[in-house]
Amino acid sequence: MTPRASNTLPLAEASKLWSLYGFTSPKELILEDLAMAMNIFVVDARLDSAAARLVRKGDYGLIRVSDRLRFSGQRRFAIAHEIGHFVMHRKVSQLLACTDSDMRASYRSSPYEIEASIFAGALLMPRELFQSRIVRTVPTTDVIKDLASEFDTSLTATALRYVETSKDYCAFVVSENNRIRWWRASDSFAKHNLWLDSKNTLPRHSAAAAFFVEGEAPKEPIQVDLKDWFGEMNDIDSDYVIEQAIPLTEFNQVVSLIWLPC
Ligand SMILES: [Zn+2]
The missing domain is CATH 1.10.10 (Arc Repressor Mutant, subunit A)
Incomplete structure (x- = not known):
């Protein structure tokens, strides 16, 4: 076995x-x-x-x-x-x-x-050191790029590490060809019955879908209905989430960082 x-x-x-x-x-x-x-x-x-x-x-x-x-x-x-x-x-x-x-x-x-x-x-990206850098931040493009530069890591690995080590509610989704490829949620977020089906088409109003459908993702974080991203099976007490899309044009992928509004 x-x-x-x-x-x-x-x-x-x-x-x-x-x-x-x-x-x-x-x-x-x-x-x-x-x-x-x-x-x-x-x-x-x-x-x-x-x-x-x-x-x-x-x-x-x-x-x-x-x-x-x-x-x-x-x-x-x-x-x-x-x-x-x-x-x-x-x-x-x-x-x-x-x-x-x-x-x-x-x-x-x-x-x-x-x-x-x-x-x-x-x-x-050792946990304690990394966590000390993300306290009181939200995972915007600038924050992820600064961390990637400090730790000399890729944007994808850095964004994943942000979600893995964050104590806040946040999630990381990699998409390709307008479909979800793989994803992770922070421990606290995952506890709320959060689920995404890999291979599903991206939510129509997501920032990541804008990259594949319109050729450009919004540069700033945007609001997306919570149920568009995560359906209705979860027990998260919010109507919407904030999504920052980071296009990786050289790989034709988008990394989305998703978090709850304060
Ligand atoms: Zn190996």
Whole structure:
């Protein structure tokens, strides 16, 4: 039977590395140096379908990162993901090839891929440090971009981390071709029977749908009826939500950040 993904193991392992190497800020987290200190060598290489690969021989590892990962945030996430496999999955495989979709902590992935991606998010954006930056904020484009710049992470990974670590009611939805691809809600929000069907068409009046239908999403956050996004099965006490759409034009995707009005 396939084991379930652990949430605590990757968080503990990522946190252990911050303590062990005495990192205090994201600027000190140079992944190639960290990898080298762990006997892992990182190279950029041409890979056919994988985003990154890890080969292990005993206590040594080689990470190959695809040279098509053009953005620093994407590349760092891929390296951190492979370090996660190296640390946690010694007995699973000596050779792992991870695709773009493995790099997401999606519930459809194998438990090992989920664990490696949780590890990567936690290594790049440690909870306490990240939480200290999001207190009294709402996830507007400017806030997510500033965080992504500070932590040197992709907008998608940063927006996801915002929702994962937020104590407020908020959700994160990635859409593609006017359909929901995957989503997450903050712990407090998820408790209210919140549900979205992946693959469903985006709500007609959502900011994300405007990008796919009209070619441009509103730059500022907009109000959307709560039931347009989340139907009527939830028990959230609000008529509407605020949605900030962040188009990722190079991937033809939109990240929506959704929160409740104050
Ligand atoms: Zn992987």
